[in-house]
Amino acid sequence: MGSKDKMQDEMTGQEILEPEMVADSATEPIHEVSRVQAELDQLKGERDQLLDRLARLQAEFDNARKREVKERADARDYTISNTVEPFLGVMDNFQLALKADGTAEQLRGGVELILKQMEDALKGLNVQAVETVGAQFDPRIHEALGSIETKEFPDHQVLEEIRRGYKIREKLLRPALVRIAANAGQVSD
Structure with missing residues (x-):
């Protein structure tokens, strides 16, 4: 350039x-x-x-x-x-x-x-009947339909089973319907 x-x-x-x-x-x-x-x-x-x-x-x-x-x-x-x-x-x-x-x-x-x-x-x-007659009342497995006045049995002992209760292993299927002893001479726990 x-x-x-x-x-x-x-x-x-x-x-x-x-x-x-x-x-x-x-x-x-x-x-x-x-x-x-x-x-x-x-x-x-x-x-x-x-x-x-x-x-x-x-x-x-x-x-x-x-x-x-x-x-x-x-x-x-x-x-x-x-x-x-x-x-x-x-x-x-x-x-x-x-x-x-x-x-x-x-x-x-x-x-x-x-x-x-x-x-x-x-x-x-594995379904078992709930223990009732002769056992102490347990509100977790029993349902009380009434009581029977007595001095022969301890207070709150199950005297009569009206309907059987059942549990599967430890789980409650239905509670037992029971009548329990009412012993006025004994103080319940």
């Missing part, structure tokens, strides 16, 4: 760029665009993977929920069948007793056998 050109350039305030510099500055935005495009493609791939993973997790969760509902229903049915099975024999014996022609004493003996069978079925399920 001559001095005349240089002077003219200085006057206009524009710098004349060499052809190599023009080419480099033009490719810079192209490289930036391709870099951003590559990053965008990578993010789209990650998004697609995450959406696929989410869909799989939702499907697994739905399957687990359905499996849990089915297992719960199966467990309930299994429990009911194991609970009912011992009582089917009791029902059979009641039906046989109703068809039988016998004396009142024979019928009573049959009912006592059926009651024993029922008690055995309950025992097999």
Whole structure:
């Protein structure tokens, strides 16, 4: 470049760029665009993977929920069948007793056998009768329906069982309905 050109350039305030510099500055935005495009493609791939993973997790969760509902229903049915099975024999014996022609004493003996069978079925399920007659009244397992005035028995001793109470292991199913002793000569605890 001559001095005349240089002077003219200085006057206009524009710098004349060499052809190599023009080419480099033009490719810079192209490289930036391709870099951003590559990053965008990578993010789209990650998004697609995450959406696929989410869909799989939702499907697994739905399957687990359905499996849990089915297992719960199966467990309930299994429990009911194991609970009912011992009582089917009791029902059979009641039906046989109703068809039988016998004396009142024979019928009573049959009912006592059926009651024993029922008690055995309950025992097999860990259901026990609540202790009543002769025991001290316990409001946690007994429900008093009345009292009987007496001087022969200690105050609040259970004298009569009106309805049997039951518990399964230590949990009370229903309290026993009882009548208790009322001994005015004795102070209760």
